[in-house]
Amino acid sequence: MLAWFAGRLASLVATLLAASLVVFLVIEVVPGDPAAYMLGMNASEETVAALRAELGLDRSGIARYLDWIGGWLRGDFGTSYTYRTPIADMVAERITVSVPLALLALALAILLAFPAALFAAARRGGGADTGIMGLTQLGIAVPNFWFAMLLVLLFAIKLRWLPSGGFPGWEAGLGAALSALLLPAVALALPQASILTRVMRSSLIDALGEDYLRTARAKGLSSRAALWRHALRNAMIPVLTIIGLQFSFLLAGAIIIENVFYLPGLGRLVFQAISSRDLVVVESVVMLLVGAVVLVTFLVDVAYVWVDPRLRSR
Amino acid sequence: MTAPIRTATRCIVLTALALATGEAMAANDEVRVGMQLEPPNLDPTGGAAAAIDEVVYANLFEGLTRFGPDGSVLPGLASEWSVDEQGQAYVFTLRSGVTFHDGEPFTAEDVVFSLDRARADESTNAQKALFENIEQVEAIDDTTVRITLSEPSGDLPFNLAWGDAVMLDEASAADAATAPVGTGPFRFERWVQGDRVELVRFDDYWGEPVALGKATFKFISEPTAAFAAMMAGDLDAFPVFPAPENLAQFEADPRFEVSVGSTEGETILAMNNARAPLSDVRVRRAIAKAVNRQDIIDGAMFGYGTPIGTHFAPHNPAYVDLVEQSAYDPDGAKSLLEQAGVTDLTLSLKLPPPAYARRGGEIIAAQLREVGIRTDIENLEWAQWLEQVFKGRDFDLTIVSHTEPMDLNIYARPDYYFQYDDADFQALMATFATETDADERQRLLGEAQRTIADAQVNAYLFQLAKTGVVAAGLSGMWENMPTQANDLTGVSWSE
Numbered sequence: 001m002l003a004w005f006a007g008r009l010a011s012l013v014a015t016l017l018a019a020s021l022v023v024f025l026v027i028e029v030v031p032g033d034p035a036a037y038m039l040g041m042n043a044s045e046e047t048v049a050a051l052r053a054e055l056g057l058d059r060s061g062i063a064r065y066l067d068w069i070g071g072w073l074r075g076d077f078g079t080s081y082t083y084r085t086p087i088a089d090m091v092a093e094r095i096t097v098s099v100p101l102a103l104l105a106l107a108l109a110i111l112l113a114f115p116a117a118l119f120a121a122a123r124r125g126g127g128a129d130t131g132i133m134g135l136t137q138l139g140i141a142v143p144n145f146w147f148a149m150l151l152v153l154l155f156a157i158k159l160r161w162l163p164s165g166g167f168p169g170w171e172a173g174l175g176a177a178l179s180a181l182l183l184p185a186v187a188l189a190l191p192q193a194s195i196l197t198r199v200m201r202s203s204l205i206d207a208l209g210e211d212y213l214r215t216a217r218a219k220g221l222s223s224r225a226a227l228w229r230h231a232l233r234n235a236m237i238p239v240l241t242i243i244g245l246q247f248s249f250l251l252a253g254a255i256i257i258e259n260v261f262y263l264p265g266l267g268r269l270v271f272q273a274i275s276s277r278d279l280v281v282v283e284s285v286v287m288l289l290v291g292a293v294v295l296v297t298f299l300v301d302v303a304y305v306w307v308d309p310r311l312r313s314r
Numbered sequence: 315m316t317a318p319i320r321t322a323t324r325c326i327v328l329t330a331l332a333l334a335t336g337e338a339m340a341a342n343d344e345v346r347v348g349m350q351l352e353p354p355n356l357d358p359t360g361g362a363a364a365a366i367d368e369v370v371y372a373n374l375f376e377g378l379t380r381f382g383p384d385g386s387v388l389p390g391l392a393s394e395w396s397v398d399e400q401g402q403a404y405v406f407t408l409r410s411g412v413t414f415h416d417g418e419p420f421t422a423e424d425v426v427f428s429l430d431r432a433r434a435d436e437s438t439n440a441q442k443a444l445f446e447n448i449e450q451v452e453a454i455d456d457t458t459v460r461i462t463l464s465e466p467s468g469d470l471p472f473n474l475a476w477g478d479a480v481m482l483d484e485a486s487a488a489d490a491a492t493a494p495v496g497t498g499p500f501r502f503e504r505w506v507q508g509d510r511v512e513l514v515r516f517d518d519y520w521g522e523p524v525a526l527g528k529a530t531f532k533f534i535s536e537p538t539a540a541f542a543a544m545m546a547g548d549l550d551a552f553p554v555f556p557a558p559e560n561l562a563q564f565e566a567d568p569r570f571e572v573s574v575g576s577t578e579g580e581t582i583l584a585m586n587n588a589r590a591p592l593s594d595v596r597v598r599r600a601i602a603k604a605v606n607r608q609d610i611i612d613g614a615m616f617g618y619g620t621p622i623g624t625h626f627a628p629h630n631p632a633y634v635d636l637v638e639q640s641a642y643d644p645d646g647a648k649s650l651l652e653q654a655g656v657t658d659l660t661l662s663l664k665l666p667p668p669a670y671a672r673r674g675g676e677i678i679a680a681q682l683r684e685v686g687i688r689t690d691i692e693n694l695e696w697a698q699w700l701e702q703v704f705k706g707r708d709f710d711l712t713i714v715s716h717t718e719p720m721d722l723n724i725y726a727r728p729d730y731y732f733q734y735d736d737a738d739f740q741a742l743m744a745t746f747a748t749e750t751d752a753d754e755r756q757r758l759l760g761e762a763q764r765t766i767a768d769a770q771v772n773a774y775l776f777q778l779a780k781t782g783v784v785a786a787g788l789s790g791m792w793e794n795m796p797t798q799a800n801d802l803t804g805v806s807w808s809e
Contacts, residue, residue: 032697033705038354040362041704041716043440051438082354083507084491093507149538156546164546165539166532167509262534262543264508276354277697 008301012294019290024065027279033057034081034277055081068283078280082273087284090269097167098258098265101181101188102250108189109196109246116193117200122227124205132197139194145256148187152260155183165261184261188254192246196239203238207231236307244300248293342807343527345788347800348540348552352533355491356505358477359432362440364717364798367477369511369531371799375480375496378406378425378459379471385578385630385719385796387471391420391481391497392459401466401750408457412520414483415501422453427484429461441478447747468750472720477799499524499803509533525790525806544570544783551791553782553800558616564783571784575793576629579715579778580622581670583678586710587771588733591656595770600650601711602640602773604685605678611776614673618779624767625722628777629794632759636767640774647685660688661710666699670778671713678713704731715778719797722759723747725766734771 035051036043052058056067071078077087120132156164162183168176207213208231216226255267262268266285273281305311353365358375372380380390389395392406412420431437433445449464461470473479486495494502499521500513513529532549534540537557543549544564555561564570583605591597607621620628623636651659663679665671672693679689689711694702703709709731716724726743728735742765746758767774780795790805 032695032701034697036700036705037697038361038363039438039440041700043362044442047438047440047442050436054438084355085507090507149542152539152542152546156542156548160546164542164548165534166543166548167506169506169509259536260539262509262532262536262539264506268508272352275695275697 008298012298015294016287016291020069020287021065023283023286023290024061024068027283028061030277030279032277034279037277038082068280077284080273080278080281082276082278082281087281090281091266091285091288094264094266094269096170097181097263098251098254098267100177101184101254101263101265102247104178104181104185105188105192105250105254106243106247108185109192110243112189112193113196113200116197117204118227118232120197120201121204121208122224124201132201136194136197139190142190144187144191145260147190148184148257148260151183151187165263167263180261180263184254184257184263187257187260188250192250196242196246199242200235200239203235204231207235210234233307237304240300240303240307244296248289248296251292252289343525344530345526345528345551345802345805345807346530346532346549347802348532348534348543348549348555349800350533350535350540350554350556352508352535353511356494356502356511357490358480359428359437359439359482360491361438367798368800370494370496370498371477371480371797372498372801372803373500373513373529374494374498374502375477375482376498377474377476377480378408379475381475381719381797381799383792383794383796383801385627385794387475390475391425395471397470397750401468401748402463404461404463404470405454406459406461408459409520410457412497413518414486414497415495415516416483416486417518418483418485418495420481420483420497421456422459424481424483425459426451426453427487428481429479431482431487432479439478441476444473444476444478466748466750468755469747475797477797500526500529503528524803526802529802531800550788551782551784553780553784553791554795555781555783558618558781561616561618561781561783569786571786573780573782573784573791573793574618575780575782575795576620576627577717577778577780577795578627578719578721578797579717580625580627580721581619581674581713581715581775581778582625583773583775584712584714584732585772586707586732587735588707589710591654591659592661592710594654594656596650596654597656597659598770598773599640600647600654600656600685601682601687602770603643603647603650604681604687605640605773605775606642606681607637607775608642609681610674610677613677614670615776615779618781619776620779621776622774624763624774625716625725625772626759626763627719630720632756634760634763636763639767640770644681644685651685651687657686659686660690662692663689663711663713664692664694664699664703664709665713666694666696668715670715674713674775678711707731707733713775717778717798722762722766725762725771732772734766734769736765736769739765739769 035048035055035057039048039051068078079086080090083090116132120129123129152164155162162179167180170177213226213230216230252267254265255271258265258268270282270285349365349368351365353369354361354363356366356370358366358370376390378390378392379387382388391408391412393409395404395406397404408422414420429445429448429451432439433442433448447463447465447467448461450462452460454460481497482490483495499516499519501516503512503514505511510530510532515524515527534543540552540555541557541560544552561572565572585592585598585601587593611617611619621637622628623639624634626633663675665675675691679691682689703712723743724730725734726740742758742762746755746762749755749758782791784791787808788805789808792801
């Protein structure tokens with residue numbers, strides 16, 4: 001058990017290092033000078049050169065890469081070129097929006113998907129099953145930003161129940177903050193819930209066909225009890241994988257929704273940093289997301305073992 | 315649940331709802347202004363982003379002079395100034411009793427510090443050219459400053475009105491990017507990066523206290539979100555509204571007013587004068603005649619914009635109307651191309667992100683095809699555009715809007731990206747720079763405009779309009795944008 005754990009940890013570190021090299025190389029190749037972008041069209045050559053020197057852009061690629069990695073080990077994640085503030089502070093602020101948003105969206109998706117999948121699996125082949133499958137089809141096909149705009153039109157403009165976007169900050173109170181995250185979370189949750197429903201339904205149907213289910217029914221358990229107590233746990237493995245992937249996607253991929261609702265999250269930070277060639281921010285945030293995905297995968301692996309006893313002997 | 319618990323629960327739910335909906339109502343001395351781009355920092359003297367001035371100019375920071383709503387130069391922290399006969403030494407009289415937001419008094423020493431900081435060798439001020447002519451800044455006493463120039467110039471009061479020339483205090487200048495301290499009627503409260511900047515009224519302001527107690531700038535880049543925010547009442551004003559297709563809807567709604575004004579943005583189809591065949595003035599004139607300005611204004615800008623015939627703003631009193639000189643004439647264009655011996659021409663058209671470029675570019679490509687010129691359109695991001703077009707001069711045609719006021723002198727720089735090199739024009743601009751007589755300046759400006767129109771350095775398209783949406787009842791927002799700023803000092807709710 002310990003050996004397995006140590007092995008996974010070592011591969012985690014190796015993945016991060018490899019990713020950091022790839023990220024750094026890709027960003028290096030991208031054309032565009034951050035100093036020129038910051039100073040605009042009227043600045044003279046000397047001013048741009050002075051800024052480049054100030055930002056440390058005139059050093060060699062290897063020097064900058066080692067500086068960057070070395071900085072992490074010291075806990076210093078660099079300073080943004082455009083904002084001139086430590087990246088760690090900026091990321092910490094943005095995480096307080098992106099992580100709760102991702103968690104809220106995931107929670108909504110699970111709340112919608114589980115009952116729907118159970119219902120559909122229990123009545124497989126029937127009218128309710130077909131209906132639910134049709135709805136999930138729609139949920140996957142509809143672009144989530146378009147759905148978001150519909151939600152804004154209805155709930156923010158027409159009914160004025162919720163704000164049209166922005167984030168007042170957690171210090172404005174739980175109610176205000178959650179109401180700002182609600183519509184974005186719903187928009188994000190819709191396609192995720194649809195995918196989750198389909199995966200879970202098919203995995204449940206597979207589990208329902210297993211021999212041990214037949215034994216349970218033969219022993220006298222009702223159809224519903226058999227589903228709940230036996231099929232569900234073992235059907236969870238593919239579902240857990242998908243949930244892990246979805247959380248990673250929600251964290252980084254919510255950029256379009258963050259733009260529609262002008263939320264100060266990680267996605268928008270990376271997007272703006274790319275436009276303004278704030279290379280350090282892009283590199284650091286991408287590495288952070290890589291780290292988050294690797295960590296989530298690791299946790300999902302651990303969860304597999306906990307959920308499915310058949311894996312414990314490993 | 316027992317009765318007390320039920321009541322308590324009801325109270326909690328109602329409070330939560332009240333908190334949630336509280337954001338939607340603005341108190342009568344608060345204003346929420348929307349902006350598309352977020353400033354990268356809050357120091358207008360340290361970088362070029364227009365968004366910085368749009369938040370802090372006149373609200374947080376002030377200079378010796380300032381721009382009025384019509385672009386005129388008005389007294390700011392200097393109540394008056396005089397210039398000696400040669401136009402080489404200016405004496406500014408400063409107001410007394412002025413304090414910075416942190417309580418430090420404003421004196422002539424701060425003027426010396428601010429201007430020396432801006433023109434220092436290692437300064438990253440984007441408009442260093444404004445200060446190049448200054449030889450020395452000295453404090454005569456606490457309220458008098460003498461600025462000596464190395465060459466006579468009539469431009470100094472105008473140059474000092476720019477956001478890059480605002481006054482800072484030595485003690486707080488180092489942190490100006492994140493904790494700005496100025497002398498303006500509002501002081502900095504908080505910046506939630508990615509979301510908003512909050513300013514509150516400064517009670518010890520030297521001048522008239524402002525009507526607003528609080529001003530919040532919210533940053534919304536997505537045009538649909540901007541529309542939603544205004545319609546939902548989450549914003550009170552959006553001075554440069556990014557979705558002109560929605561303006562008709564705002565006009566029809568009694569809750570809003572649409573204000574259409576002008577800016578200092580001359581939108582031009584820039585041509586690389588150093589590259590054949592564009593180095594031939596006949597080819598440039600042909601391209602200018604092939605372009606139908608009104609079609610571009612209607613097709614790309616929804617009808618908002620004023621045609622221009624030279625690189626100058628139509629609302630400026632010195633403007634000379636030269637639109638007819640390069641009026642739409644495709645036959646004339648074809649004959650000019652024949653005369654120049656140009657057939658089968660393909661030009662690269664590199665376009666930065668804004669709509670006037672992307673949409674306008676497609677319309678121009680179609681118009682040029684009518685006279686036999688093919689264009690290869692390349693859409694670039696700003697960083698790429700700066701690298702390839704602006705620095706590398708690797709382009710034939712491009713469309714860009716120059717938003718600095720009175721920027722005719724870019725045509726006197728032979729190494730500027732369109733590479734127009736005319737010694738006579740350079741001499742003309744040098745004469746203008748040292749001229750202090752107002753009438754003579756106006757005459758010289760007219761001559762300059764005619765020169766660059768005759769040489770058809772670029773095809774001058776139109777002046778960018780400023781289309782803003784304001785909540786009915788909010789008065790005092792500037793209609794025009796003579797400088798990139800949102801001056802809130804005269805804004806109040808009229809109900």
